Amino acid sequence: MMYPKGNLFIPASHGRLEAILKEPAGTASGVGLVCHPHPLGGGTMHNKVVFRAAAGLVDAGLTTLRFNFRGVGSSTGTHNEIEGGMEDVRDAIAYLADTYPGEPITLAGFSFGSRTGIAVGMNDERVVRLISIGTPVDKYGDYSFLTDIRKPVLFVHGDRDEFGSLANLKTIFEKVAENTDAELLSFSDCGHFFDDHLNELREGICDWTKRQIAKVEDL
Numbered sequence: 001m002m003y004p005k006g007n008l009f010i011p012a013s014h015g016r017l018e019a020i021l022k023e024p025a026g027t028a029s030g031v032g033l034v035c036h037p038h039p040l041g042g043g044t045m046h047n048k049v050v051f052r053a054a055a056g057l058v059d060a061g062l063t064t065l066r067f068n069f070r071g072v073g074s075s076t077g078t079h080n081e082i083e084g085g086m087e088d089v090r091d092a093i094a095y096l097a098d099t100y101p102g103e104p105i106t107l108a109g110f111s112f113g114s115r116t117g118i119a120v121g122m123n124d125e126r127v128v129r130l131i132s133i134g135t136p137v138d139k140y141g142d143y144s145f146l147t148d149i150r151k152p153v154l155f156v157h158g159d160r161d162e163f164g165s166l167a168n169l170k171t172i173f174e175k176v177a178e179n180t181d182a183e184l185l186s187f188s189d190c191g192h193f194f195d196d197h198l199n200e201l202r203e204g205i206c207d208w209t210k211r212q213i214a215k216v217e218d219l
Contacts, residue, residue: 003044003046003073004046005018005073005074006018006019006020006045006067006068006073006074007019007020007021008020008021009074010065010067010091010092010095011091011094011095012070012075012076012077012087012088012091013087013091014070014076014077015075015076015077016075016076017067017068017069017070017075017076017088017091017092018045018067018068018072018073018074018075019045019065019066019067019068019092019095020045020054020065020066020067021063021064021065022054022055022058022063022064023058023063024058024059024060024061024062024063024064026061027061028061028062028063028103029060029061029062029213030061030062030063030103030104030105030106030128030213031062031063031064031065031096031100031103031104031105031106032054032057032058032060032062032063032064032065032105032106032107032108032209033064033065033066033089033092033093033096033105033106033107033108033117033121034050034053034054034057034064034065034066034108034109034110034113035050035066035067035069035085035089035092035107035108035109035110035112035113035114035116035117036050036066036067036068036069036072036110036112036113037049037050037110037111037112037113037134038111038112039069039070039071039072039079039112040079041112043069043072043111043112043113044068044072044073045066045067045068045072045073047110048193048198049110049133049134049193049194049198049201050066050110050113051066052194052198052199052201052202052205053108053110053131053133053201053202053205054066054108055202056201056202056203056204056205056206056209057106057108057205057206057209059202059206060205060206060209060210060213061210061213062106062209063100063103065092065095065096067088067092069084069085069088070084070087070088075088082112082115082116082119082140085112085113085115085116086116086119086120088116089107089109089116089117089120089121090120090124093105093107093120093121093124093126093127096126097126104126104128104129104216105121105124105126105127105128106127106128106129106130106131106209106212107120107121107127107129107130107131108130108131108132108133108205109121109131109132109133110133110134111133111134111135111136111163111192112136113133114132114133114134114135114136115135115136115140117130118130118132118146118149118153119145121151122145122146122148122149122150122151127151128151128152128216129151129152129153129154129209129212130149130151130152130153130154131153131154131156131205131208131209132146132153132154132155132156133155133156133157133201134156134157134158134161134163134164134192134193134194135155135157135164135169135172136163136164137163137164137165137168137169137172138163138164138165138168139163139164143172144172146172146175146176147172147175147176147178147179148179149176149179149180149182150179150180151180152180152181152182152212152215153176153180153181153182153183154182154183154184154185154204154205154208155169155173155182155183155184155185156185156186156194156201156204156205157169157184157185157186157187158186158187158190158191158192158194158197159186159187159188159189159190160189160190160191161190161191161192162191162192163192164192166186169184170184183208185204185208187200187201
C-alpha cells in the first residue's frame with residue numbers, strides 16, 4: 001500500500017522521523033502530538049484512528065504533529081520495541097518544543113503509541129495533558145505506572161477491544177482517577193480499531209481537549 005509522503009522530517013537520535021504537521025484554522029491554542037500503533041502490525045501515521053485523533057486535536061485548535069516511528073515509511077532506523085518507541089516520542093516532543101517554544105503539548109497515542117507516548121508524556125513537563133486510545137492493557141504486562149499520572153488524561157476505548165478488556169482498563173482507570181482529572185470515553189460494540197466509531201472518536205477527542213483548554217484559560 002502506498003501512502004502519501006510526510007510534509008516534513010524531524011531530527012531523531014537515529015537520523016530523522018517522517019512526519020505530517022497540520023495547522024488549525026485561526027489562532028492555535030497549543031500543539032498536539034499523535035503516536036501510531038505497532039510498526040510490526042502495520043501501524044503508521046496514516047492509520048485511520050491516528051488520522052481521526054489528529055483531526056480531533058486540529059478541530060480543537062491545536063497545531064498537530066503525527067510521525068512515523070523508526071523503520072516505518074521514510075523514517076530512519078529499525079524498530080526497537082517500547083524502548084525505541086519512547087526515544088522517538090522524546091524526539092517528537094523536542095521538535096515541537098523547539099519549534100513552538102512555550103506552547104503546551106497535548107499528547108495522544110493509540111495502542112503501541114499509547115504505551116510509548118503516555119510513558120514519556122506523563123513525566124515531561126512540556127506535555128500538559130494525555131489521551132490514551134485503545135490502551136493495550138492486556139498486551140504489555142504491568143500497566144501500574146499509569147497510576148503515577150498527575151495530568152488530565154482521557155482514555156478512549158471499545159468494549160470489545162482485543163488487546164485490553166474494558167474491565168481491566170476500568171480497574172486501572174479508577175486508580176488513576178483518584179489522583180488526577182481522568183475521563184473514560186467508551187464505545188459499545190466496538191473493537192480495537194474503532195471501525196464504526198471513528199467520527200465519534202474524533203468528536204470526543206475534540207470535545208475533551210476544548211474543555212481542558214477552557215479550564216486552563218479560566219484559571
